[in-house]
Amino acid sequence: MATWFITGASAGIGRAVAEQLLKAGHRVAATARDENRLEVLRRQGGELWTTTLDVTDTRAVRDVVGRAFADLGRIDVIFSNAGRGAVGAAEELSDEAIAEQIAVNLTGPIQLIRAALPHLRAQGGGRIIQTTTMGAQISSPGASLYHASKWGIEGFLESLVPEVAPFGIGVTMIEPGSVRTDFGAALSIADPLPAYAATPAGRLHRYIKAGGGNLTADAPGDPARVAAAIITAATTTPAPRRLTLGSDAHAAVQAALTGRQAELDKALAASTDFPS
Known part of the structure; x- marks a missing residue:
């Protein structure tokens, strides 16, 4: 039996993971901005711990993570899944929308992981799983801040992997393509400019x-x-660094990586070195 801590557990991928874990007999600490939306998990039965958590509230993140470890003892997996999309050209987005997008998709997950690390180190290891998206490897016009937040969290995690490996902590980035969830219903959409x-x-x-x-x-x-x-x-050892999930994600990420590799010019790069 494993114990998972999940943010954004009330819908989408977070809820699907929580449901499967509970059905298999695992323990789940499920959080959401509105704890009432976790009622569907309570009705399913199983060993479930719930609370309200807005990942943009750093003090609340530290408090909730601390209480979860205190109440449950060992937590094997931190599944950082809460997120939201902001849509609009860079010029269209409001200052408030930009701040919220960075807070939800980048600063929030960073602070969640920072809050969990002392506990994971003290217990001798564990896993951190972060939902990013295929949009952390590709980009599309009209979603610049969404991509900025997702590319940013992957940059953070890339550095984190070797930092925490000596403590037995594995890190995995989840890069789904388009999944049949209600993600679109929660979009923050900027007012369009005629231009x-x-x-x-x-x-x-x-x-x-x-x-x-x-x-x-x-x-x-x-x-x-x-x-x-x-x-x-x-439970895969070693922890996979990335999981690209979905045929659309695979095709898009492969094309993006191939395109970036093609742009590398070794001769041009070397031409800016001091002469040997």
Whole structure:
């Protein structure tokens, strides 16, 4: 039996992971901004610990993580899953939307992990699993701040991996493609500027409006299968650094990496060195 701590457990991938863990007899500490939305997990039964948590409140993050370890003893997996998307051209986004996007997708997960690390070290190890997205490897117009937050958290985790490996702590980044969840319903959407109407950002606004908030109805990703892959990764040794999940994610990330490699010019790079 393992014990998982999950943020953003009330919907989407976080809820699917929590449901599968409880069904298999594991313990789950489930958190959400609105604890009432975790009632569906309570009805399922199993060993469940719940509380309200807004990951943008650093003091609350430290308090909740401390209480979870105190109440449950050992926690094997920290699954940092809470997140939100902000949509709009860089010029369209408000200062408040920018601050919120960075707080939810970047600063919040960083502070969650920092709060958990002393406990994981003290117990001799554990796993940190962070939901990023294929959007941490690719980018699209109209989602610049979303990508900035996701590329940022992966940069943080890349450095974290060798920092915490000596303590027996493994780190895995989850990069799903489009998954059939209600992610689109929670988007923060900027007010469109007429100047961008004929640009890719303007087309994205029209696509979202036409979808009526349900942007993943035809997504290839199955949340149950994504959840199962995440749970399996938690017991895979060594911890996989990245899990790219979904055929769309694989194709997009492969194209992005191939394109970036093609842009490397060894001769040009070497031309800026001091002469030997």
